[in-house]
Amino acid sequence: MTTPSSQSTSESGLNRRGFLEGLSLGAVATAGLGVAGGVTMNSADSAMAQEAPAVEPKPAKLLVGEPVLQCPTSTGVSIVWQVSGNATGWIEYGPTQELGLVAKPGLNGLNALSTPVLSARLEGLTPGVTTYYRVASAPIDFQNAYKIIRGETEYSPVHEFRLPAPEAQAFHWCVINDTHEVDETLHAVFNKVEELNPELLVWNGDIFNDIRTQKQLIRQTLSPAGRPYAAKRPMMFVSGNHDVRGVLARDLDLCLLPRPDSSPLGRSFALRCGPVAMIGLDTGEDKADNHPVYAGLAQFEPYREAQGRWLEEALLRPEIASAPYVILHCHIPLFGNRRDGGPEGQVEFARFCEQGQKWWLPHLKKAGAQLVISGHTHRHRFMPVNENQPMAQLIGGAPSPAKATVIHCEATASELKVTALQMDGEILGVWTFKPRNLA
Template identity: 40%
Template sequence: MKRRTFLGSLAAASSISGIAAADEPKAPGVDNVKLLSPPVIQNPGEDAFTVAWAVSGMATGWVEWGTTPELGKQSIPAHHGLMSMSEYALSARIENLPTDTPIYYRTVTIPIHYKNAYAIERGTPLVGKTRKLKLPTAEASSCSLTMVNDTHDHADTLNALAKRIEAINPDAHLWNGDACNDFHNPQLMARICLTPGQHKDQPEHGGWASTRPLLFVPGNHDVRGRDARTMPEALTPWPLNDDDPHRLAPTPLAMGRYCFAKRIGPVAIIGLDTGEDKPDNRDVFGGMAAYEPYREAQRDWLLKVLQQNEIKNAPYLLAFCHIPLIGLEGENDGTGDTGYASYSGFGQQLWLKPLVDAGCQMLFSGHTHRHRIDKPSQAFPIYQVVGGGPKTKDARLIHIQADNKQLNVKVEDLNQTTVNAVTLKPRS
């Protein structure tokens, strides 16, 4: 049994008529809640995915889904008997889906006025638009991915990137860290994490990941701010497996892990969380940093997943982490007492050799705000592609297309001009 199912979110599937029909009478005076974002698809499995969406006030909700536009089933987020409730973000996990079949889904949000345990008023349901989703599969003959990084809540950059992603229509979209500068309140967190690509006049419409999954890789800025700990309520971690190292999520109510392994067609994708850009013992963290054991736990996890058949046997193996694992001459590796990392010495020490030994062909990162491609060398026999920065002149969109013959990486600026390109052949 998956640990997340037991400890965290209970994704209960039932007929829609079984729980709180959408047209039941509602209490007056509770209808001040609005949908503030499109739904965001995350953590895709072959037969499961998570949906998260932003709300403007206290609400509960669920996801209705089916294999036709008529839907017919519900997934209700709950833990230990309590349905989820939030003032800023809701999410639900949908599981046991038919595989390789389009799924139709919509969110239902119920405003809640909580007077006390015996006086809970429900508002009029906010029923979202029905959307169609086809989850990417390992059996597909091709793979199309887009990647952005270091958007830092720059609206003009995000809008241009989201428009281009919609035109490309990839199988999945990767957000490789630093969505924000910091998170200093939960409402800001939900807006930054869940609104990219939304329509200006209809905030619940559009979205860069409402009809395709988002694969999120945290950056060092995403763990900063008083309310950084609320981010998993919007950018949801991957459900834990029973054999995952305990240190990936050692809290009693574990919310999952941000490292992930995913196969889409011929491409195996590894995501790793580099954490902060300084050692845990630096004074700036106030004794509240625990990234070093977390990275070590990811190494233990990585050694296992690299042996999984769908990863080991993939024609292409790519890895994504926010802070580069390979630096330029003279750069700070972030393991010392001064400055901050231009590349992750901790990550390099723990992860680079296992990746290279497993035949990983290319690393993708961000962090520096300056695009570059490092070619394989004798010391580091692997490509490293570093994305751009948050300003429109520095932003880069990376498009990856692969079939069984070749994998093409194209780096564009916001004018859709190709500024770099690399082609890989399948692993032997």
């Protein structure tokens, strides 16, 4: 049985621990705040604080990791970054290291105020020209409507990037896929991408296994394997079936923003980069919408059809229609073998995207698209044109380091060269494509 005195000691210990934990949380929440924003202590707290070890708690850094450039167009790009507490933020940028311009995100007259992710969009940039930028954030202790304490602004290092120019003579990009949260694979593919130094990176789906927590969501999209990966070259996200799974799948847009240029289909893209029309489409889940596992929460079938209508129009845009190469990126392959013994007339979802064939392929075929780059099967494979397949298809491997691939595509006006690389440096194949016949 517990004696009153031992109970008292125990409670006191708990209270003290609780206080110290509270202090530590407060230090995080008020990172960088001045004296006015510090933790308020009463006299009892002060007495306990005096008992605490005389080590000043280090203020947490407000900016976490490095920013991620995404949703590029020829003249604009979105920048997403992490903060450790409630904060406002903006981007300083310009054509020289002196910066000089500011993009301040906000809505309805209010500057952005959020945690743990902030974002801003830069517009009016010059394609093919280096833009310098840094992220700025200030912690905000929002006590009430008339007491808002602003802390010291924190800045990222100055980074630089270039947006792809539609009129450039050459363009090269990399495609990775199905990394599935495997740190070793992420390090290997990002190291390879760094080595190849492409102008854009396409992450062709299945970043996740499924999205369960906000911490996981932020880590996997903004600092995968705990490292920066898109602070100096934009990434283009193509959604995979595992990226639309999990209780927080609907929060993915917090970190991987919808593209403003293809709204409301914010995960589809058609972007002219040098001689290449880069197309991205979302194949969605890999089962029928009425599969019981989705409990009635899926509507990918009309979504694929809507992307078909969007694609038809996108392929007619002058800068896309005049591109020597049209290359589709989609997570689930557009072509594949139907499973043996399936019921007659059953639509295939898992092995290939039969609805993509129905709604997208006629437009791609009419346009003379040369190549589909996919993932999903986790097995590298190249499928050349044949009588049932009007364009080539290249599938990247994954998710173990031994099976992972980086697909490197290098385009000039006369040839597109595509190389599939293993992480040990072995070349799995090189394929070349000629410009399409433009009327």
